[in-house]
Amino acid sequence: MYYDALVTGAGPGGCMAARSLRGAGFKVALVEKERLPREKPCGGFVSPQAAALIEEAFGPIPPSCLAQPHTVVGARLLCEGGGDYELPFPEPGFSVVRSRLDAHLAASCGADVLDGCEVVDLDVERFHVRAHVTRGEEEEEELEATYLVAADGAESVALRLLRPEFHRLYAAPRLERTMLVLSEGDMEWDPRWTGIALMRGGGGIARFFVKDGLIGLAVNHGPEKEWREGLDSLAAMLRHRAGLRLRGEAIRRASASNRMAAGGHYSLGAGCALLAGEAAGLLDPWGFGIRLALESGRVAAESIRESAGERITPHIRYRYRMQDLLERELRQRRDFTAGVGDLDVSSLAGDRSRAARRDRRALKRRFYK
Ligand SMILES: Cc1cc2nc3c(=O)[nH]c(=O)nc-3n(C[C@H](O)[C@H](O)[C@H](O)COP(=O)(O)OP(=O)(O)OC[C@H]3O[C@@H](n4cnc5c(N)ncnc54)[C@H](O)[C@@H]3O)c2cc1C
Numbered sequence: 303m304y305y306d307a308l309v310t311g312a313g314p315g316g317c318m319a320a321r322s323l324r325g326a327g328f329k330v331a332l333v334e335k336e337r338l339p340r341e342k343p344c345g346g347f348v349s350p351q352a353a354a355l356i357e358e359a360f361g362p363i364p365p366s367c368l369a370q371p372h373t374v375v376g377a378r379l380l381c382e383g384g385g386d387y388e389l390p391f392p393e394p395g396f397s398v399v400r401s402r403l404d405a406h407l408a409a410s411c412g413a414d415v416l417d418g419c420e421v422v423d424l425d426v427e428r429f430h431v432r433a434h435v436t437r438g439e440e441e442e443e444e445l446e447a448t449y450l451v452a453a454d455g456a457e458s459v460a461l462r463l464l465r466p467e468f469h470r471l472y473a474a475p476r477l478e479r480t481m482l483v484l485s486e487g488d489m490e491w492d493p494r495w496t497g498i499a500l501m502r503g504g505g506g507i508a509r510f511f512v513k514d515g516l517i518g519l520a521v522n523h524g525p526e527k528e529w530r531e532g533l534d535s536l537a538a539m540l541r542h543r544a545g546l547r548l549r550g551e552a553i554r555r556a557s558a559s560n561r562m563a564a565g566g567h568y569s570l571g572a573g574c575a576l577l578a579g580e581a582a583g584l585l586d587p588w589g590f591g592i593r594l595a596l597e598s599g600r601v602a603a604e605s606i607r608e609s610a611g612e613r614i615t616p617h618i619r620y621r622y623r624m625q626d627l628l629e630r631e632l633r634q635r636r637d638f639t640a641g642v643g644d645l646d647v648s649s650l651a652g653d654r655s656r657a658a659r660r661d662r663r664a665l666k667r668r669f670y671k
Contacts, residue, residue, distance in 0.1 A: 305331045305447040307606060308433055309413065310421050310460060312338060314352075315453030315579025315595030317407035321359050322603030323451075324412035331445060332413040333435060335420035335454075339405035343482040343557035344592075345511050345518065346398045347374050347496045349644035350391050352593035355600065360410050363396055367403040369513045371493050372396055377588065377645055378495040382502040382539055385661040387653075388495070389645040397513055416445075424463045426450065426575045428615060449616065450575040451602045453595065456560040458581035465569050472567040473560060473583070481529035482520040482555045487548040489517055489540065498588055499536055500661065506668050507589060508536045517548065522559065522589075559589055564635075564669055568628055573615040576602040586643030587635055587669040593644055597627060635669050638662065 305328075309320045312334035320332040334340070346369060348356070356363055365372075374397050376390035408415050416435075422442065423434035431450040436442050452460030456477065462469045491497065493512040501508055509520040519540075521532035540546035562568070562583040571577040578584070579595030586594065605620035634642045639651050650658060 303331070303445055305329050305414075305445065307449040307451065308333060308431060308445055308447040309451045309453065310334075310433070311452065311454035311579070311581070312340075312408040312415065312417065313342065313404055313453060313455060313579060313595060314356075314407065314592050315581070315599040316451065317404065317411050318355070318359060318596045318599030319451040319453060319578055319603045320413040321407070321411040322600050323606065326603075326607045328607075330413035331447070332408060332411060332415045333419050333421055333433065333445065334408070334415070334417045336417065338408055338415070338417045339401040340417075341555065342400040342404060343480065343520070343555035344400045345496055345509060345520070346400045346403070346513070347377075347511070347590070348396045348398055349590070349593050350393045350395045351644050352596055353396050355593065355596040356407070359600070360407060363398065363403065364406060367398050367406050369397040369399050370515070371513070373494055374496060375494045376496075377498050379498045379500060379650065380539065380543055381500040381661040381664065383657060383660060383664070385500075385650075385657055386543075387647075387650040387661075389647050389650065391644055392646065394494075399514070421454070421459055424450070424460060424575070426464060426573060429574050431575060448574060449606045450571075451578055451599065451606070452571065452575065452581050453578040453599055454581050456558040456580045458560075458577065460571075460575070461569055461577060461581050464571060464575055464577075468567075468569050472562045472565065473569070476560060476562040476565060476567075478522045478559045478561050479524065479529070480520055480522050480557045480559055481533065482518060482557060483533060483552045484516045484518050484555070485548045485552040486515070486550040487517045487546065489547070490545045499539060500664055500668070501532070501535055501539070508532060509589065510536065510540060517546070560585060563631065566632060570620055570624060571617055573617055576605065576617060576620050578602045584631075586631065587665075588643050588645065590643050594627075598624065601627075638666060
């Protein structure tokens with residue numbers, strides 16, 4: 303089957319790219335390896351900037367995709383050394399159930415949605431892409447298109463195949479495993495704030511939240527490090543600081559995050575094959591990536607639309623259009639003044655106490671590690 307554009311990955315980045323290309327009359331296939339709705343281990347906190355991007359392209363987020371409580375006001379940062387800071391969003395955002403939101407975005411993007419269809423290989427020429435895909439036990443098939451937007455997430459197959467050297471040097475070493483554990487329990491915590499914990503001893507940033515009657519604890523770990531150790535430290539800190547008590551069976555969800563942005567590395571693809579979202583390395587220092595995925599998916603699609611019919615490949619325009627966004631991300635990591643990602647860090651940045659200076663130093667070490 304021949305398409306104008308193939309989009310791989312039905313997360314926010316891929317759905318946004320597919321929607322924007324369909325809106326311009328392109329024939330698009332959205333290729334997703336899992337059956338939809340699929341689980342995506344995620345806090346599901348959608349900043350107001352991300353919510354505005356969704357609303358502009360798809361309309362308001364339907365109530366069926368929202369979690370309880372559905373309003374989020376920002377993040378509370380608890381530092382293991384004692385600091386406690388409120389980092390608000392400029393206005394309230396939303397708490398969503400990722401499986402439902404992503405399925406809704408895929409169903410409304412207007413593309414041919416090929417779920418349960420995994421991209422296993424890619425041949426990319428100047429204006430031609432051939433994707434080799436498999437569906438379960440069936441034989442490998444080929445999908446062809448003029449353009450590709452690969453938004454296939456933290457462990458992007460497209461990045462590995464299109465830029466093997468870059469992948470080996472920058473992406474693979476920065477791939478971080480995450481374990482999200484969801485349990486019933488009690489905690490003295492306003493659920494409209496998502497929690498970020500800055501752990502001592504190289505533990506880095508851990509995340510926690512209360513939604514839909516469950517407590518979620520997410521810890522990062524390298525391939526060689528046991529996640530349980532990080533989870534025990536986080537739970538001990540929350541027992542002490544927020545009266546955490548866990549009950550009943552826990553649900554575990556393993557995932558990965560691509561932290562190559564912490565080293566200042568991004569890859570936007572090449573030629574007619576563009577990378578968006580976490581596949582490109584777009585993840586903010588707190589580990590939030592929904593807004594960046596939506597924004598880059600939209601810019602990738604617009605770059606293809608604007609260069610269609612021209613002799614230059616869309617990658618040139620995409621790089622140019624993404625420059626401001628990438629510079630802003632890098633500047634925020636460096637300067638650490640008013641905002642980092644979508645969060646207002648002025649309470650932390652403005653605190654002159656010795657403890658706050660120590661917390662800022664620990665965060666910067668984490669951002670650049
Ligand atoms: C524990 C945790 C909590 C988080 N909490 C938040 C949060 O609260 N707010 C926030 O903004 N961000 C959060 N993030 C980050 C956020 O989940 C990601 O940055 C975001 O989902 C990236 O979107 P994406 O579209 O780039 O990729 P994804 O959403 O990861 O989607 C990629 C898709 O590609 C598919 N795919 C992969 N390989 C192939 C293939 N070979 N062929 C076809 N399809 C393929 C995958 O199945 C997946 O559906 C969290 C991450 C983790 C791990």
